[in-house]
Amino acid sequence: MNATRWLRRHGKWFIIAPPLGYLFVFFLIPFAFALKISLADTALRVPPFTDILSVSPDAHLHIALNLGNFKYLFADEVYGLSYLYSLKTAFFSTLVCLALGYPMAYAIARTSKSTQSILLLVIILPFWTSFLLRVYALEGIIRENGLLNETLLWLGLIHQPLQIMRTTAAVYLGIIYSYLPFMILPLFATLEKLDHTLLEAAADLGSPPWRAFLDVTLPLSMPGVIAGSMLVFIPAIGEFVIPTLLGGPDNLMIGRVLWDEFFGNRDWPVASAVAIAFLVLLVAPIAIYQHYSSKQMEA
Amino acid sequence: MRGRVSPLLISILCLGIAILYVPILVLIAYSFNASSLVSVWGGFSTTWYTQLMHNDQVLDAAWLSLKIGVVVSTGSVLLGTLAAISLVRFKVFRGRLLLTGMVNAPLVMPEIITGITQLLLFISMLQVFGWPHRGFTTIVIAHIAFCTAYVTITVQSRLQTADRSLEEAAMDLGSGPVRAFLDTTLPGIAPALASSWLLALTLSLDDLVISSFVSGPGAGTLPMVIFSKVKLGVTPDVNALASLIICAVGLCVILAGVLMRRSERRRLADTQLAQT
Numbered sequence: 408m409n410a411t412r413w414l415r416r417h418g419k420w421f422i423i424a425p426p427l428g429y430l431f432v433f434f435l436i437p438f439a440f441a442l443k444i445s446l447a448d449t450a451l452r453v454p455p456f457t458d459i460l461s462v463s464p465d466a467h468l469h470i471a472l473n474l475g476n477f478k479y480l481f482a483d484e485v486y487g488l489s490y491l492y493s494l495k496t497a498f499f500s501t502l503v504c505l506a507l508g509y510p511m512a513y514a515i516a517r518t519s520k521s522t523q524s525i526l527l528l529v530i531i532l533p534f535w536t537s538f539l540l541r542v543y544a545l546e547g548i549i550r551e552n553g554l555l556n557e558t559l560l561w562l563g564l565i566h567q568p569l570q571i572m573r574t575t576a577a578v579y580l581g582i583i584y585s586y587l588p589f590m591i592l593p594l595f596a597t598l599e600k601l602d603h604t605l606l607e608a609a610a611d612l613g614s615p616p617w618r619a620f621l622d623v624t625l626p627l628s629m630p631g632v633i634a635g636s637m638l639v640f641i642p643a644i645g646e647f648v649i650p651t652l653l654g655g656p657d658n659l660m661i662g663r664v665l666w667d668e669f670f671g672n673r674d675w676p677v678a679s680a681v682a683i684a685f686l687v688l689l690v691a692p693i694a695i696y697q698h699y700s701s702k703q704m705e706a
Numbered sequence: 707m708r709g710r711v712s713p714l715l716i717s718i719l720c721l722g723i724a725i726l727y728v729p730i731l732v733l734i735a736y737s738f739n740a741s742s743l744v745s746v747w748g749g750f751s752t753t754w755y756t757q758l759m760h761n762d763q764v765l766d767a768a769w770l771s772l773k774i775g776v777v778v779s780t781g782s783v784l785l786g787t788l789a790a791i792s793l794v795r796f797k798v799f800r801g802r803l804l805l806t807g808m809v810n811a812p813l814v815m816p817e818i819i820t821g822i823t824q825l826l827l828f829i830s831m832l833q834v835f836g837w838p839h840r841g842f843t844t845i846v847i848a849h850i851a852f853c854t855a856y857v858t859i860t861v862q863s864r865l866q867t868a869d870r871s872l873e874e875a876a877m878d879l880g881s882g883p884v885r886a887f888l889d890t891t892l893p894g895i896a897p898a899l900a901s902s903w904l905l906a907l908t909l910s911l912d913d914l915v916i917s918s919f920v921s922g923p924g925a926g927t928l929p930m931v932i933f934s935k936v937k938l939g940v941t942p943d944v945n946a947l948a949s950l951i952i953c954a955v956g957l958c959v960i961l962a963g964v965l966m967r968r969s970e971r972r973r974l975a976d977t978q979l980a981q982t
Binding site: 587 | 711714715716718719722723725726727728729730732733736784785786788789791792796799801804805806807808809810811812813814815816817818819820822823824826827829830833847848850851852854855858884905908909911912914915919929932933936937944945948951952955956958959960963967
């Protein structure tokens with residue numbers, strides 16, 4: 408009898424514990440290790456960093472914290488500049504995605520239910536297709552002898568091919584192209600639930616359509632705007648594949664710096680420090696995203 | 707929200723969809739190009755596909771990616787379903803906020819950060835426990851973590867709308883809560899589980915950044931092989947490989963979409979049945 412009662416009270420933990428434990432160990436704990444290693448020193452060994460904790464022969468625990476890596480981040484302006492550059496790139500790409508994605512989501516939300524499910528599938532398909540392959544496909548369009556230049560030359564609009572590859576423009580195009588579906592889906596989710604009678608009421612009360620849009624539709628779709636923007640903005644800051652494949656040497660985004668620090672210089676403590684500092688900057692946008700996406704979930 | 711859609715909106719929608727699809731369609735078209743010059747059309751040919759079938763590096767990588775993908779999607783559907791049940795059915799428990807956070811964070815966390823931090827964990831674990839060695843195991847563990855997040859979100863939204871009256875009826879008739887869930891609600895959400903299995907598979911097959919960090923020497927997944935080829939420029943055999951992957955992923959997603967719709971329709975039918 409006791410066993411049944413125990414099971415009834417605590418049985419739910421058989422369901423909760425596996426995912427909670429797994430994500431805790433393999434998603435959350437790793438950040439603690441990154442923090443630990445960011446405080447270590449580089450060393451010529453495998454793995455290439457020193458131990459923070461060590462027990463000396465007289466059984467005393469020694470803690471050797473090294474804040475040098477973080478100081479180094481401030482001293483060498485490459486890190487600060489690449490943070491700012493990533494933020495700027497992500498911000499403007501998000502704006503363009505919003506400007507293009509909002510009307511798209513709005514149009515989809517206003518079609519009939521059956522058209523809607525087809526259009527959604529059309530948007531979702533690239534959402535799941537590999538980033539790498541889509542970026543590669545984009546390269547085929549914008550490179551010097553790609554479809555875009557060939558078409559423009561043929562139309563006589565330009566007389567020599569435009570240099571888009573290895574420029575900032577290519578990075579922007581890449582991010583917008585890759586992340587557009589991430590903007591549309593949450594926007595659609597809020598716009599679809601919008602109560603149409605509110606717009607009719609606004610029209611009955613004499614408000615022109617643009618006014619009704621500004622007063623009713625836009626404020627009510629704000630959770631979708633914010634969730635979509637964060638879904639584009641946050642991963643775009645850390646983007647690695649796009650600046651590497653499409654950008655030039657000037658397009659030094661933080662993801663690229665991290666990658667080079669790690670694989671090129673093999674300076675793991677500094678790479679960890681960059682990752683931790685980057686994460687600290689992301690806490691606010693991630694918190695905003697969590698807040699609005701949970702709101703959307705409840706609605 | 708229905709109503710008249712203005713022509714301007716429709717043209718923006720078409721433009722957006724064109725932007726999303728033209729590069730992919732051009733890529734597929736050029737994969738059938740007989741010329742080895744990527745910009746010149748030399749007639750229709752399947753040379754690059756045949757060449758691909760004899761490229762051991764690509765075949766090995768594809769096989770490794772597929773093995774990883776199947777293990778990952780199965781593992782993450784199990785964990786993700788448990789997480790979704792926890793979040794939907796148990797309103798109050800210690801760690802609920804933590805679980806919610808850990809389920810949502812991987813969706814926005816830049817992969818490069820997840821990759822680095824997970825690698826550092828694996829290295830430290832290897833030092834202490836002598837396990838796991840970098841390669842298949844570490845890639846699987848790392849992928850399950852982020853795929854679980856996607857599965858949880860998908861199954862969670864499906865479970866929230868699931869009708870519980872059948873389950874309650876089963877419990878009134880004497881079934882235990884687990885039994886009642888397995889007999890009534892689980893079959894109802896099964897299509898959603900199948901669809902999230904496919905989506906987890908595509909996520910795992912596509913991942914480049916996390917795999918690059920946590921994999922060890924000799925364990926190159928398909929995206930890692932493609933990335934090293936692409937860095938050297940556009941080549942016709944990569945076009946063929948990319949087209950194959952895009953088509954495979956496309957089929958998975960369409961199948962997942964069909965399954966989702968079927969599950970939605972069944973739910974509607976159930977609710978109607980319950981009301982009559």
